[in-house]
Amino acid sequence: MSPPKLRFGWLDALVLAVVFGLLGYVVYRAQSHFHYDWDWRLIPGYFIRYDAEQGDWVLNLLGQGFLATVRLALWGGVLAALIGGAMGVCRVTHVLFFRLLGWTYVGLIRNIPPLVFIFIFYFFISGQLLPLLDIENRIAEATPETLRVLAWLFGPVELLPNFLSGLICLALFEGAYVTEIVRAGIEAVPKGQWEAARALGLHAGQVMGEVVLPQAVQKMVPALAGQFIALIKDSSLISLISIQELTFTGTELAVSSGRVFEVWLTVAALYFLLCFGLARLFGWLERRLGRYRRR
């Protein structure tokens, strides 16, 4: 159906009246009952500040948090794609064992609240996995160059174990959703493609790797882009196990500075800019690529 032509009518008047009425009421309550005095001047200083000792500009809490969120999103996206890719193929193979494995993984993670999963998993990772990798000793022995590369890739080195445990949690969690996207993508490839590939004498690995997956990936891209944005949003959850990303630094700052309203509005705006910008970018890319494909 073509989009209806927009007009200005009684509904507009009603909608505007309700919206401005609600906004006006909130502002009125904030001013007259709550007596909040807004002060936005401090906010830019929370991103970046001048450090007199080093004689240089350094990132402050919000800036560090934002960078950590971006790093988490990038590495989390890569890890989740690997886990989801492997598990997604497991979900559609003929081998019952792999199907059961993928089914359990997805079923468990998608039916438990993310928060509960993160809390449970955090005890395992911080208690078992990280001691196994022995990261702290490795860092202590690393050369300055390695440390600089690590700091560039994963953020402050002293927070690396903390960052990694959050990262693994996030990736395992998002991996379940990627699994379902991969499964749906593979199942969307027409059955004839499988049959034709088998008829040409390709073995199972070739059928999957050279015929089905390339077509499936094309179908998955829009959903994967959406899931990447969901990953950025879900990364805020791991602030609750003290991973120092944007939401965590926001909580710290709101408590320590007392500028609760300004800090939370700024944090929300940062997430919005990041996610909305990416959504727009992905949409634009999709249209561009779609035009290529049709040609």
Next chain:
Amino acid sequence: MSKTSVPNWRRWRPAFDSLIFLAVLAGLGWLVVEGADTLHYNWQWYRVPQYLYRFEDGVFYPGPLLRGLGVTLELTGWSLLLTVAFGLSAALLQRSTSWAGHAVARVYVEIVRNTPMLVQLYLVYFVLAPILDMDRFAAAVLALAIFEGAFAAEIFRAGIEAIPRGQWEAGRALGLSPYAVYRYVILPQAVRLMLPPLTGLAVSLIKHSALVSVIAVADLTTEGRNLIADTFMTFELWFTVAALYLALTVSLSLLVSWLEHRLPVHGAGRG
């Protein structure tokens, strides 16, 4: 390999795979127990039931965990109502010819979909609630409904748009008002289509309701966290909490797939 061995092998393959799968599960379970042992973890499963329920003189009293589950259900119920209200309004505004309606619905959906639920919860609880003098339960319901409402809007919009255009035209041609077309022609058909995604929504609402434990609403997760702080039975209680959520979400999904069989698609297969 002889010719007859292939079908035989095929026949036993599922059982064989299931066995390996069980072995892997057992292995994972063993890893958990073994890992807990190295931490000198003291398993006390026998203490869990008293936190679920107790009997005194044959009278049943729910324990903290079941009370928390009740609060979770209450929270989910209220926010589901509000979610449907928000979602349906946003969907109808997006389909209306109103310019302001479009703009408001669009801004609402974009803001909610592009910020994390946790940050929205903090915004409602730390900014809106003190201004409007809301208690934490109301703030939790509002935050959950605002969040899920934006996703519900999409479900309603898709459900309404999936109804063939002829239905609209026929309704209008019969002299029904636009309201009557929605009420008697479109929505009854759309509801059937929307049932599966709406269950998904309810399941996701139950899952997201766990988040309100960060503002100390006494739901299942909060009760679990409090008990863990008191008793240090980390694994037992988290596993119990997760199992309760799992039971809730899985039974909801099953209920709806049963409902779908009961509610036939009116006019299906008749064009």
